[in-house]
Amino acid sequence: MNELIAPPLPFDMKPRAREAVRDLKLQQFVGSATHLKDIHRGGIFDRDFGHDYDALRTVARDTKQHALDHLDELLEQFIANARASGATVHAATTGAEACEIALRIARAHGALSCVKSKSMVTEEIGLLPAFEAAGIKTLETDLGEFILQIDGDAPSHIVTPMIHKDRVATAQSFVRELGARYTEDPTELTMIAREHMRGLYRAADIGVSGANFLLADEGAAVICTNEGNFDLSVGGPPVHIVFVGIEKLIRGARDLAPFLKLLARSGTAQPLTVYTSFVRGPRRAGEHGGPKELHFVLVDAGRVGVLASEKRDLLRCIRCGACLNACPVYRKVGGHSYGSMYAGPIGAVLTPELERAQAGGGAGLANYADLPRASSLCGACYEVCPVKIDIPKFLLHDRARLRERGLSPKSEGAMLRLWRWLAERPMLFRLAIGAARLHARLLGQKDGSRAWLRAAPGPGAGWTQSRDLGMPTGERFRDWFATHAAKRDTKRGAR
């Protein structure tokens, strides 16, 4: 798998983050795209829902939570109904198992080529490398994913995977890999990709996709795309496999409305994705399109573990990407800094949890100890989440687990505990603040009412790496207030 999203563990985020901050192109592309998407997201919700936006999110939250609370029943229903419609349903506990199931299906048909529609869960389980290793030539048909594929790059955003690249890079890749003529025109670039893909759709032995929702009562899947590539990948090849995380289950189409209203608006500020496709069962007698065989691979890969944990709310996520667009840290460090296919705020809490649930024990956080700390806790993610996942709460939860397991810097913990000890002793606490002021007054550069330190000692060193520390040199507030209050009371007494 690509090291960008499946790095060696334990993962160290800091070098990637430092590099990203210095990468001017990344700053420009990711910064402007996320800002625009976030502004448009706010705009379309204001326009279409106004004050009802919050109520809509509450409905979506409760609907998805209800489904998760009844996941066992919904799974049974889905399996029974999908089978009744003629589809084959498989269950995979691990990513490796899911790949093995797919390879078995492919081998049974002697498949040599595959067209794949965008799917996060297939990134998670490493389907593409598994297919390639088995000699099954696989084409990413989502335009963004296709460009990343021919560049040997990896997605850096849940919804807009090539947010870190621009059309100049795309033009160059198309010249290099497809022998196309150089053009930066988005329409022409799209046409080049389209020409390249059309024939491959028809020739492919197998089609693969993810799903946005599973409808338990119909045994059907709902897939939202903007390019129609899913419809081509399911319409052409004789066999289609839908990979889907079990958390995508909802009761049925009756529960779909709030999610469809929220998903595209939250992700790309569209009222709906261009295509909202429903798949139920393989091709029936008399039908002209559709696969002869339809398989659903229901993927656990840690989800059952998450469901049983305190972080079960995370499974409500509908992968809209709004929290990435709103996150100040994501905007600066980009997706690859998170070392996972799930970047940004949701990735920071979901990645260690999925890993923990699969590997068992405390592995998850030990392997991604930086992720919960890489947040200013500004709350923008929670504010934009269409299913109201309190991401900051889970970041704090993980920070506490890190501390408990000794996975945070020891010196920092000791310093914080010393702080608490001092804070319980007001006299000493004042003395400590006084000492800091004295230090600044003796060593700082005096300047008006402040003494500025360019290099602070101990825990302040991280601060003064890029900022000065200005300590006030004048009267302490408490001294001023004591005099002031005495005057005030005298005045009052005189009245």
Place this chain on the structure above:
Amino acid sequence: MRVALFTTCLAEALAPRALKAAVLVLEHCGVAPEVPLAQTCCGQPLLSNGLPNDGAKLAQRMCEIFAPYDAVVTPSGSCCSVVREKYAGLFAEGSRERANANVLAAKTFEFIEFLETQLKIDPTTLKPKDCSANARCATLTCHDACHLRGLHRHGCTAPFLRSAGCGTVRDLPDMSQCCGFGGMFSTQFPEVSSALGDEKLAHFTSTGAAVLVASDTGCAAHLAGLAHRKGVAIRVISPAEAIAESLGLLAREVTSANASTEAAMHPKNGTEVG
């Protein structure tokens, strides 16, 4: 009504003028705040960095210290949000501690919020009578602390100061994006934190304002520190200081955009008038 000023450790250490201004403005509004001497830190650094049990001890202290008061006012948006949103969850449901935390949460307010929603001050009544003095007043722009989001007070400072006639209040582009402070995040990921701060400073510069009003001491120290390192002309003050200056309760500082960078960056500490 007994009102306590919840000074916060950060403001006592770094922004005494903001506290002074808060006292003077409250008095102008007819409230004489008290300053409980035993208060230290609300526990936010502990709660945000994986030590909820240690934080809970400080939360309990806070509940005891502020028990005698009817209202608790603080110039720090983020410390306010900790008391309001985090304290209760630290204690078991049904416990006495949880009840105390809920009591404190219900009576704790950020400074502008207290003026607006509790004292029901019409900001236009805070307009300075002497308009010639106001003409000298700075061009301001406001950055609200992210933690005001949870209190549904994000974006409320600028309109209030504008109505209160605190100089010319310009809108800060992309105000909703975090300034990058984030408590210990600022030292754990200094490059990311500074990059966000730089973006905020660039937006500030684009407004042409001379003064940035920041509703949290942490944001203020971060942005002022970055600006000082880079030599960017900026004066960062709290909302209370903006009002106190406008009302003439605190001596106005050098704010002219024409003043030398040094003068604009390192103004004289305000002195009380009268």
